[in-house]
Amino acid sequence: MKLSTQKIYLGKLNNTPLGDLRFAASDLGLLAVEWADSQPELDRYLFRLNRPVETNQKIIQVYAKEIGEFLKGSRRHFSFAIDWSVLNPFQLKTLKAVYKIPYGQTRTYAEIAMQIGHPNAYRAVGRANATNPLPLVIPCHRVIGTDGKLHGYGGGQGLPTKEWLLKLERTHV
DSSP states (O other): OOOOOOOOEEEEEEEEEEEEEEEEETEEEEEEEEEGHHHHHHHHHHHHTOEEEEEEEHHHHHHHHHHHHHHHHSSSSSSSSSSTTTTTTHHHHHHHHTTHHHHOOEEEEEHHHHHHTTTTOOOHOOOOHTSSOOOTOOOOEEEOTSSSSSOOOTTTSSHHHHHHHHHHHTTTT
C-alpha cells in the first residue's frame, strides 16, 4: 500500500473537565479527537489512514482552543473545518446529520435513520456513531434511544461522559 503524502498533524489539550484529549488534523481540517487514555485506538485509526504523522501543536491549537471553550460552556458552535474525507458513504451521511443537531437538543437513532433516508437502519446509525472519529465535534452524545434513555458512548468514561455533555449543553442553552 502506498503512503499518502498528505500529512496528519497531532496535538493535545490537557486538563479539560473531561480529561486530557488528543487531536489529529490534516490540511483539510480536524480528523480525529480521542481521550489520552485511549491513545492506542487513535494510533490504530491513524495507522489505517496510511499517512505521514507529525506532532504540530501550532496547527492543532485552533481546534484545542475551541473544544476547550466548548467544554467550559462558552462555545456552542465550532468555526474550524472538518476533514470528512476518511468516512465511508453511510458514515458520512449519518455523521453529517448528527453534526447538524442543534446545541442542547437530542435526536433518536431512529430519527437520524429517517432523516438520512434509511428508516430501518437505526442500528447502522448507532454503529456509525460508535465509530465517530470526532466525538464532541460531531455531537454523537446528542443521539439517544427511542425510549429517551442514553445508549452507548465510546468516549471518556462512556455513558457518564455522555450525560455530562448533555447536562453541560442544557445548562448553557
